[in-house]
Amino acid sequence: MSAAESPVVLDVQGLHVDIRTASGVVHPVRDVSFQVRRGETLCIVGESGCGKSMTSLAIMGLLPRATHRRARAMSFLGEDLTKLGEQRMNALRGDRLAMVFQEPMTALNPAYTIGEQLMEHYRHHRGASGAQARERAIELLQKVGIAAAGDRLQQYPHQLSGGLRQRVMIAMALMCAPELLVADEPSTALDVTIQAQILRLLADLQKELGIAMVLITHDLGVVARIADRVAVMYAGQVVEEGTAAEIFARPRHPYTRGLLDCIPVPGRTAPGSRLGSIPGVVPSLAGELRGCAFRERCPHARAECSQPIPLRDEGAGRRWRCIVDLEAVAA
Template identity: 90%
Template sequence: MSAADASVVLDVQGLHVDIPTGSGVVHPVRDVSFQVRRGETLCIVGESGCGKSMTSLALMGLLPRAAVRKARAMNFLGEDLTRADPKRINVLRGDRMAMVFQEPMTALNPAYTIGEQLMEHYRHHRGASAAQARERAIELLQKVGIASAGERLRQYPHQLSGGLRQRVMIAMALMCGPELLIADEPSTALDVTIQAQILRLLADLQKELGIAMVLITHDLGVVARIADRVAVMYAGQVVEEGSAQEIFERPRHPYTRGLLECIPVPGRTMPGSRLGSIPGVVPPLAGELRGCSFRERCPHAQAACTQAIELRDGGAGRRWRCVIDLEAVPA
């Protein structure tokens, strides 16, 4: 990696995930490319079924057994993950790259105490003693805002609330001081008040520790609060990418504009007014996909949309996959 690219923690180029089934091959991730720099938060956003979570699992090497991952390159701190053997991936996973899963009750083992799960993780990767692992676990539980950390180590997951379990998951991900944190919808299973606390915690920890973070979400409100850069996914593809400010102020893809029109804007959306909607459903991802996957739902579709559409480069990391100039089309 050149000196100019030294800040790039993760560089993904041409990622594909294919899953063979009895009715054909499903393509949940198709030619996805993005970069994440040190201290940066990249939000991957899109509706359910667009390939966000499958992308995160592909990065961590946690895909279903039948899934096939291909990529031109997946460079993590200069190391190509596509060429790393399973043993090397196991060394990196949980140590230098870590993940916070969507549902902490299923991610934590109900048969072991919180302390056992935190300490085993640290001892495995760091070769630490039990006393050192316990000290580190208490330190991280305190850092994520859990009081009486020493007592919590003796508790089981079912003895903690959903918000506390998610804080434990964040502490577990940070135990070894990773340089990349992937958070897959970390606030979805929580109530609104706890969601805000967890997102604020992630943002504060990311700034304090200077780690690169990939946040998977379908909530544009979350994106507005936490993202530096945004990649919008639809039907397995990145259809638009740019800074959070550019995405919200100047969407260049009809799908991104449609998503933004579906959420109320304080001070602009009048009480009782009708919010926008996107008609239709996401196309099936099995078999060969031709042209723009959004064309059947797009109000601006034209004949050219049936052909393959490459990402247009607007410079400074601004890209979109559309044949029209959306800025010339009134909202």
């Protein structure tokens, strides 16, 4: 069964996140919709501050207290996440719904050993004995490529390198064999070699275990390596969505085109040549945004861009928010 024919694991429709501040309401996530199927990897990509991490935290129910989440629908395997009580949500988190956080040194508790942290939530969710939890922890550490796994259980986070800590975080997320894995910038703090290893590990584990994965990143190189589908976010809104092949071959939104122009392409970008750039800055997310949020930075902006921009749908999950036909402009 292909990913396109697989059951929908996560269905997000019309997700909004609002933060009340002394100077007004900030809207870091605005009307975001997407689906993730079993065995599929969806990459959510965009500049820092575009709402990617807030979207992931909204899915997990881990938003700050001053934040309000609302959605037309947000279901995980048929359960409406917006209507679940804290007890049911706690039962899902770490069990069928897991997350790899952006910075493993702050996500891992420095006061407890790796083994204690791996075993604790497995015993909590599975009712396992200490021996069973230890066996499972060793199994997962070996699966993520950590040698001498039994000895590592006695170590504290500060005794491990950044790459090893990230592997521990992945092992922890997989302890209870989740249906959905949300990974928020899992390779950002790592050097290029270790980053490639972590991405290859995630791709291999996802294929082996058949889990659905939402990968948050700002790196289109990461997207090219691992994504099945891509959602491009700007100013809290998904501005383009499609398969990875479609996004890279035929970007339909000027922002996506701008991101791709910033990347050197082997064999096409001449050494020493100037890369593309996107002028300006992301607009403030306080208050309501009217029209296209990208229009102040867009080389194709028109007067109509100040009006509400309808979602253009080509079918088969190919959607974008722009009134300009980029292919006609390029021709």
